[in-house]
Amino acid sequence: AQAQTSVTLYGAIDTGLMYQNTTAANFSQKTPDTGTTFRYKDAGMYASTWGMKGSEDLGGGYHANFRLQGAFNSGSGAVGLPDTTGTVAVFNQVTSVGLSGPFGSVDVGRQYAAMAWALVDTDVRGAEYFGSAFTAWIGMNTVAGWLGSNTNGAVGAVYDSNAIIYKTPNFNGVTLSLEYAPGEVAGNNTAGSRESAVLQYVNGGLHLSGVYYNAHDTNLTPASPAPSGVDNNRFIQLGALYDMGSWIMSASYSNGKTKSLAPYSSDIDMYSAGLGYHFSPVFKITSGVYYLKDKNNSLNKSTSYALGAEYQLSKRTTLYGDVGRVDNKGNMNQTLSYGSPVAQGLATTAVMLGMRHTF
Template sequence: MKRKFLTLAAFAPVAIAAHAQTSVTLYGVIDGSVEYVNRVAASAATPTQGGSRFGMPSVGGLSASRWGLRGVEDLGSGNQALFVLESGFQWDTGALQSVPLFNRQSFIGVQNKDLGKLTFGRQYTSFFDGMANFAPMRFAATYEPGIWWMGLNYREDNMVKYTGQFGPLQATTHFSFGTGVAVQNASILLANGGAGEVPGHFSDNIGYGGSLMYLGSNGIGASIAADVWRPAAVTGQPGTMTKLGAAALYRTGPFKFTLGYRYNKGEFSNRNTLLRDDYWWAGVNYQATPALGMSLAYYYADVKAARANATGPEANPANMQQVSFIADYNFSKRTDVYLSVGYAHNGGLSFDSSATAFAFRYPTMAGQQNMVGVTVGIRQIF
């Protein structure tokens, strides 16, 4: 449930036109769980040390904990001004997820009911907007390879973004003058902290893309999306990360089926391959009762080539696979409990690796091929 806690129009001067209604909404989610994982390394730098881990992960099983403010003002004639400020935090300690404060979203914009929405600031990429509805686990924070799929740049700073909704068709496009992503992978820090906007080096750390998504009332959905990121490890020498995606879904009765494909090619500035892979996924969601939903998904990454640095030898790592399952029971629209299980082969859970900057903390132990994780948790939305 989202709560409107302040209505500024009530305090506005009488001279303001009657149609100018302004509201600010406080919203968020807290998701906490207890998790068991086997064969996880103590760190990516110490793969010979580790074992089983039992404790509380800093991110929840289904959602990353967050809070935010969302505001809108009616400007009349079908026009509105809007803003969003959203901050992530670690539910188990209360610490900020990272800096800056509004690390998840921070943007302002205008929208028209017929023409669409134009927004400016830190936002999700068009690629994310086009693909997220086709995630079998609804982009679950645990046991879905979301960052592997979308890229480290699935949120970007300094972005201009257009979103148009035309009946069942959504069109989105964006351009970032400097993505603000600090790393290209876990071993490569980007020039200027990935912020870009360096005089004389316009292409450093920019990002752009677009997507088209159809979600019909007949239960059929489809999407195509593209994303380009130009990370610069050295000022004036950007590489290129290119992603192309296509996905589809079908709903019938209590079932939803999803499948999709994502192409990825990452290149250093000298055009040597950083990472080249094809990523496939398929899933089924079943609403067994109004309160109980279950999800089962399969993920596969065909890794064709990878390099640790721009001049190093090219490797062909083993292809990664994962099977994930979620059982989610809703006590109400705001509170649910869940059990989630993941099994990964030839890699860490959620395909955690240098390509994801080990964001999920599942580095694999040396010589180990399989990893199993089980998490039980509770989530409340407000």
């Protein structure tokens, strides 16, 4: 079969206004509350992004596939976070190439860690950027010392650089993703490496997921030790979502555990529950509660509540509104909206109105 050349240029711009009644200067803990913020807010639902993708037909059911994708701030045009603080990645989300066929698919390069898809798939709020399993997971990371200046999370990962991901074909609704990413540290093949396995089951309205993610030396805290191959970044998750047509519900349990220099070793449980209702194919309401508990210190806990409405104005344009409250105790600083740090140990309320336009 002759190859068909095609490049698709695509993207999304997600923008809105947000009110939040506590504010912190950054994601590090112990930053004081600087008060109420009313602001332009990029990425209310998901990142503003652009990219190119394509597929070449190799015949016999085989394809060569590529994707280049980068996030930007729709308010300033600034590039999204790189994997390493201080570097600049124009395609900071995905630069992958691979083969697919009857055997499944293999993709190599920077790409979404499979655990990210599991979080999205088993959360009624779709692991969106406001009050969801995603922002709760970010909360696990800030407790573990992540400062928000790179995508190399202390607990799990949304994106992994230098990754090889094999995904099986779909067997009666079951798919398994296996990831290995070499560490590139000379003299120690374990140092810096990451591995994960994600099992997903989708059948009718039922979605189940199980995540195992383990990484070595990716806990880039301020006082992080030199790479040694230590098993220091573990994330596990079990999640379920059931879509009954109109009603939709979800629940999940996760645990993130890091080993680092004090005070950044962490062991945090996350429990989530979600409930949503589809009023029509273009209008839905979603809600969720996300509870974080520090197993090393019972004073540290955090619960966020979020309620949102999404209305698809057209095929490519969605209007949305969200309201949320997060109750942080101890030194927890779970945020409501990704990229908008809140004061530690206080309750915070946020409201967001926005629009997401894809192309």
